[in-house]
Amino acid sequence: MTGLEGVLFDIDDTLVATREAFGHAWSATARRYLPDLPPERDAELVTMWREDINGHYSAYTRGEVGYVEQRLARANEVHAAFGGPVLDAGTFDEWDAVFDGGFRAAWVAHDDASAVVDALLAAGLAVGALSNASVAYQTDKLERSGLLARVPMLVGVDTLGFGKPDARVFLEACRLLGTDPARTAYVGDELDVDAVAARDAGLVGIWVDRPGGRRHAISDAEIAEADVTTIASLDELPGVLGLLGISAGTPATRA
Numbered sequence: 093m094t095g096l097e098g099v100l101f102d103i104d105d106t107l108v109a110t111r112e113a114f115g116h117a118w119s120a121t122a123r124r125y126l127p128d129l130p131p132e133r134d135a136e137l138v139t140m141w142r143e144d145i146n147g148h149y150s151a152y153t154r155g156e157v158g159y160v161e162q163r164l165a166r167a168n169e170v171h172a173a174f175g176g177p178v179l180d181a182g183t184f185d186e187w188d189a190v191f192d193g194g195f196r197a198a199w200v201a202h203d204d205a206s207a208v209v210d211a212l213l214a215a216g217l218a219v220g221a222l223s224n225a226s227v228a229y230q231t232d233k234l235e236r237s238g239l240l241a242r243v244p245m246l247v248g249v250d251t252l253g254f255g256k257p258d259a260r261v262f263l264e265a266c267r268l269l270g271t272d273p274a275r276t277a278y279v280g281d282e283l284d285v286d287a288v289a290a291r292d293a294g295l296v297g298i299w300v301d302r303p304g305g306r307r308h309a310i311s312d313a314e315i316a317e318a319d320v321t322t323i324a325s326l327d328e329l330p331g332v333l334g335l336l337g338i339s340a341g342t343p344a345t346r347a
């Protein structure tokens with residue numbers, strides 16, 4: 093890849109181990125609100141939460157519903173499926189203190205994140221983050237994960253009032269990063285709203301498809317049709333960006 097100027101990252105399940113953090117959040121929440129659920133079934137809660145089959149979070153990223161509204165709806169769907177109480181505006185805050193407290197306490201970077209960020213910066217590339225959560229929330233998440241000093245939070249769902257897959261958020265992130273979109277890679281864990289949407293916006297879309305990380309089943313035909321560069325770990329990123337050798341400690345060169 094010649095002339096690469098920058099790399100933008102998704103945050104959740106790309107730089108930060110969000111799925112694992114939701115595991116902590118749901119374990120804390122289940123002991124309080126789903127006391128009859130055996131802990132060995134907690135993973136089912138996380139699966140249902142991440143699938144969000146009724147698309148509440150997607151509606152939030154389109155600016156159609158508020159943050160609390162989507163989280164309350166999703167919480168009630170999980171409670172309904174697993175025998176928990178119906179939450180309302182009056183009980184949500186107490187629930188979310190347990191849930192979000194467990195979530196925040198478990199925010200850590202993926203094991204492969206820090207070294208690859210260092211390698212990209214050493215290669216002279218601009219690096220930043222574009223996420224479908226709010227700027228303040230994700231700034232806190234990057235800081236607690238030890239990444240914020242190297243990966244500024246540039247664009248969130250509240251920057252323009254909507255999020256990915258809209259092309260405008262990718263272009264705004266490139267503007268803030270100071271890079272030409274065609275010379276900017278976007279790396280994310282979701283095939284459609286990350287890699288394909290970035291490519292459709294004129295960036296270089298890269299899908300990080302970690303083993304066991306998919307929110308939904310994705311067919312081989314869908315992957316073939318998407319036709320984006322796919323990696324199984326961020327360790328592979330310097331290689332696919334043409335920065336081979338940097339992670340092995342050789343002198344950095346601009347690709």
Ligand SMILES: [Mg+2]
Nearest residue numbers: 102104105281
């Ligand atoms: Mg993500």
